[in-house]
Amino acid sequence: MKPLVYLAHPRLDRSEISGPLFEAARQTEGITCVDLYATYPTFEIDVAREQRRLVDHDAIVFLHPIYWYSAPSIVREWQDLVLEYGFAYGKHGHALDGKVTFNAVSCGALETSYRPGGGNGAHLRDLLMPFEKTADLCRMRYLAPFAIYGAGRAVEEDRRKGHLAAWQGLLTALRDERLDLRAAHAALTLNDIAASHAAKPETA
Template sequence: MKVLVLFAHPVLERSRVNAVLVDAIRDLPGVTLRDLYEEYPTFAIDVAREKTLLSAHDVIVFQHPFYWYSTPAILKEWQDLVLEHGWAYGENGTALHGKITFNAVTTGGPASAYQRGGYNRFTMRELLAPYDQTANLCGMRYLPPFCVHASLLLDDERDVMPHARAYRRLLAAFVADNIDVARAANLDTLNPVVDDLPEDDGPGWGRE
């Protein structure tokens, strides 16, 4: 399968986690990386181009830091403009039917914060419900998010590296169509899926 990563970070030069994650998948065969803030610094999104890219891929990943329980602004703008009625949903709106989509998110708080009764009161899946329902309306299969929690506690690249490697293995597995989508759909996050993957995702990425 072909994977499209729609990546959004407004100030990537200050990023400690997403920058490493993005570097980990940049050269992965079968993955197309779109750095939205770099492409559209003034938010002038080229809708036709984005639609062409969506059509050409099978798995759509929204990679971003989790800001105020949602995405950075440009991803909202992207949704508002690109997911047109009559194309993505509604009558004849079948362009995205059958495609898989999920979020790849970094959060400041630890996993324990995202629980009923936790600091943030809701689970990640619950907080991402708008994405879930958007995918549903567009006829896409929504999968739980890939999460890097407690990112504020990751001090340097060495701390981030295991997450980056896991992310790379996950996307490589999607490219190779090695994911049990039906099983994954019922999980809270995609992270356990990575643990079940065989270690052989080709020449491994890593800078250690």
């Protein structure tokens, strides 16, 4: 399987986790990586190029922080322009049929905040439902999100190395078709599944 990772972070210089996750993906063989803000600083999305990328890959991953229970704005701009009727959905829009997609997100709040009765009142997967329904419309296979909770304290609490190993293990399992897609779809998050695939780092 050929995974494609889109990074969407408008202030990467302030990120303690998204940058390292993206760099780990870049250094993992067989993973294509695109930094959306670096590629399109004026939001002028090259629709034809992005559609070619989607056609050429089997799995599409959106790596981003949670902003207002969603993704940074360039992701919505990308969706609005790239996922065209007749390409991604509709009677003749079958370009994405059967492809895998999921969100890999960093959250400022702790995991306990992302549950009914918690500070955010819902599971993270429920909050990301627009991505899942978009995938359904495009006939894609949506997997649960991979989440880093309390991301701003990951370095301070010495958690980053473990997160990076789980992330890289998840990507390599996806690439090598070792990931149980049925279980990954049914889960609330990919965290436990990713942890079970945790890689010995391929990066120096």
